[in-house]
Amino acid sequence: MAIIPQLKLFKWTEIQTPGDLERLSLVLEYMPVEELMKALGREERLREELPMKKIAIIVHASEAELGRALHxxxxxxELHEAGHEVKVFFDGAGTVWVKKFEDPASDFNPLxxxxxxxxxxxxxxxxxxxxxxxxxxxxxxGLTTIGERDGHLSVAQFIADDYQIMTL
Structure with a gap:
């Protein structure tokens, strides 16, 4: 078991004797609020400066897996609305969903x-x-057919193009 040393902000006697308000005052006095706020500000700026993500969603859902295809x-x-670059690919058994979703009678055609x-x-x-x-x-x-790898999609190309892959 590792022993992790901790910094001591004040002596035990300093916090044992005073009342609650005095202890709270002591904690606030020793707390590095300015440094903490600066660090939080830097983290927020970094989050805002992060580039958008590139996501390739590969639909493999069979005809029995409507939930996966729909999601x-x-x-x-959702990812597009959040500002990310998104590409959806229908692959394997998932190719049947093009036919199903293209059908104007489908409840999911509007989406x-x-x-x-x-x-x-x-x-x-x-x-x-x-x-x-x-x-x-x-x-x-009117969708593009892709067959760059013996008639199939090239997952290696997605990775080379910095896409994160989501398979449903």
């Missing part, structure tokens, strides 16, 4: 269209759209 759109919109109109949907895996039987629907949607 990919909700998260993309999908909003995210699409914001330009947040960056593409669909070319190979997977074909494999999951939605190639024609993806083409009709």
């Amino acid at each position: 990919s759109l909700l998260y993309a919109k 999908y269209k909003a995210v699409k109109n914001l330009g947040l949907i960056a593409g669909v895996c070319e190979y997977c759209a074909h494999a999951f039987g939605v190639k024609d629907e993806v083409r009709a949607s």
Whole structure:
């Protein structure tokens, strides 16, 4: 077990004898308020100066996972509104959601269209759209198909481009 030495601000007798108000006054007297406030100010400025994040959301949700597919759109919109750079990609079984979300009868079409109109949907895996039987629907949607790595998305390229990857 490690013993961590602590600074002593005052002697035990200084805080044992006085009343509560005197002890509080003693603590406030010894507390480095100016230094603390300066440090907090620096931290706040650093937080404000941080660059926006780049997030790639990869939708892998199967047809049975509506919640995951839906949340990919909700998260993309939220992150975009918070000032981050966001790109949504439909990949694997997730490519079927393009067909489902494009359907005007879908309850989730308005959210999908909003995210699409914001330009947040960056593409669909070319190979997977074909494999999951939605190639024609993806083409009709006007979304870009991506196949830079043997017909698939290149995750290594996302990392090289400083994207954080979120998979749903």
